[in-house]
Amino acid sequence: MSNRDDIVSKLKASGVTPTTQRVEIAQILFARPQHLSAEQILKMVNQESSSTASKATIYNTLGLFAKKGLVKEVIVDPSKVFYDSNVSKHFHFYNIDSGELTDIPADAIHIDKLPNLPQGTESSGLEVIVRIKNS
Amino acid sequence: MSNRDDIVSKLKASGVTPTTQRVEIAQILFARPQHLSAEQILKMVNQESSSTASKATIYNTLGLFAKKGLVKEVIVDPSKVFYDSNVSKHFHFYNIDSGELTDIPADAIHIDKLPNLPQGTESSGLEVIVRIKNS
DNA sequence: TTATCCTGTTAGACAAAGTCTAGAAAACAA
DNA sequence: TTGTTTTCTAGACTTTGTCTAACAGGATAA
Ligand SMILES: [Mn+2]
Ligand SMILES: [Mn+2]
Ligand SMILES: [Zn+2]
Ligand SMILES: [Zn+2]
Numbered sequence: 197m198s199n200r201d202d203i204v205s206k207l208k209a210s211g212v213t214p215t216t217q218r219v220e221i222a223q224i225l226f227a228r229p230q231h232l233s234a235e236q237i238l239k240m241v242n243q244e245s246s247s248t249a250s251k252a253t254i255y256n257t258l259g260l261f262a263k264k265g266l267v268k269e270v271i272v273d274p275s276k277v278f279y280d281s282n283v284s285k286h287f288h289f290y291n292i293d294s295g296e297l298t299d300i301p302a303d304a305i306h307i308d309k310l311p312n313l314p315q316g317t318e319s320s321g322l323e324v325i326v327r328i329k330n331s
Numbered sequence: 332m333s334n335r336d337d338i339v340s341k342l343k344a345s346g347v348t349p350t351t352q353r354v355e356i357a358q359i360l361f362a363r364p365q366h367l368s369a370e371q372i373l374k375m376v377n378q379e380s381s382s383t384a385s386k387a388t389i390y391n392t393l394g395l396f397a398k399k400g401l402v403k404e405v406i407v408d409p410s411k412v413f414y415d416s417n418v419s420k421h422f423h424f425y426n427i428d429s430g431e432l433t434d435i436p437a438d439a440i441h442i443d444k445l446p447n448l449p450q451g452t453e454s455s456g457l458e459v460i461v462r463i464k465n466s
Numbered sequence: 467t468t469a470t471c472c473t474g475t476t477a478g479a480c481a482a483a484g485t486c487t488a489g490a491a492a493a494c495a496a
Numbered sequence: 497t498t499g500t501t502t503t504c505t506a507g508a509c510t511t512t513g514t515c516t517a518a519c520a521g522g523a524t525a526a
Contacts (some may be wrong), residue, residue: 215474234513250476255513274404274412275484276512289448292455304446311439311461313424318466320427324459326446331453350503351493369483385505390484409513411483 198227210264217241217249221257225267229282231297234258237279272297272325287324300326333362345399352376352384356392360402364417366432369393372414407432407460422459435461 203222207214214222224240225232232240238254241247249257258279261267270278272290278297287300305324313319338357342349349357359375360367370399373389373392376382384392395413396402405413407425422435440459448454 213473219474235511250446250478251477252477252514256474269408269409271409274406274409277409289446289452291449291452298449300446305442307440307442307459309437309439309441311424313461313463314426314433316465317424317426317463319461319464322369322459322465323462324442324457326448326457328448328452328454329455330451348493348502385507387485387506388504391504455498 198223206266210266212260212264212266216247217253218257218260220245220247220249221254222266225261225279225281228275229280231270231274231278231280233278235276238278268321270297272322272327287326289326289328291328291330293330300324333358341401345401347395347399347401351382352388353382353392353395355380355382356389357396357401360396360416361415364415364434366405366413366415368411368413370411403456405432405458407462422461424461424463426463426465427466435459 200219200223203219204214204224204227207218207222215286221237224237224244234248234251234254237252238249241249241254258267259306260270262279265283268280270280270288272278272288273295282299285302287302287305289298289300290296291298301312307322307324310322335354335358338354338361340446341348341361342353342357347353355376356372359372359379369386372393373384373386376384376389393402397404397414400418403415403418405415405423407413407423407431417434420437422437422440424433424435425431426433442457442459445457
């Protein structure tokens, strides 16, 4: 998924017009499963890449990707959102000392008995976060 | 737990000097199990109360209460932290449409098989968030 | 071709949450 | 009381993220 044509196809398949900026951002994100903040992506686009993108475009694009299901927002740190390029079911360790976010495979946690949702609502995602600290 | 003396005892028991401002904030928080943001508490202290407190004191106090285990920070909304006056084990629904945070009793979810923690780390809390939306 | 339209990008102003600083006020100890 | 420490405070500051209004550039119509 690091090939430029694959990225373009992936965006098209999700109904996202593959502009220069979006393809740049997607190439960074989809190079491998990872957790990046908007600020990190902004820096990466404007350092390692040929083309550039503004802050507004970074946020617009990440919001669009999230809406289209291409990335998942992970909210574990009050100071910034992480964008996760792995959208398959999995959970997270969050190291509160280092700020490091790491994956827990879906099959490493088993949840039986989920509660009934409140009236008039439907599920929009299940999150499990194991906060850890250095010992 | 709405009695002023009880609040003072509770703070002392946790090693927190019961100053005027801390007792005010604690009275609001511990009146019942609830989820409040720093801004909400700031407003409540300066409207419904005899004494007042500054923004810095609200944040200092909430940080202190969290460190002493009197409240639990709940991070589900990227724009603000919720302070939970219920520190016993339980989980949360977060309605992304309304911003409402509600409790899931501990016994409504059963998790067996928790993953091994990464080397050199220890657990600091397990969070389960069921994101919901209005249907 | 040229005008018009539409979508996306942009700089930078703006908003909101939270942190920090330096001085004032309380609380405390002797 | 006097000296010492802790707490409180206003407001400047930082950071993340949003908004606006202008602009670019490709598609399309005439
Ligand atoms: Mn924020
Ligand atoms: Mn509960
Ligand atoms: Zn992940
Ligand atoms: Zn709760």
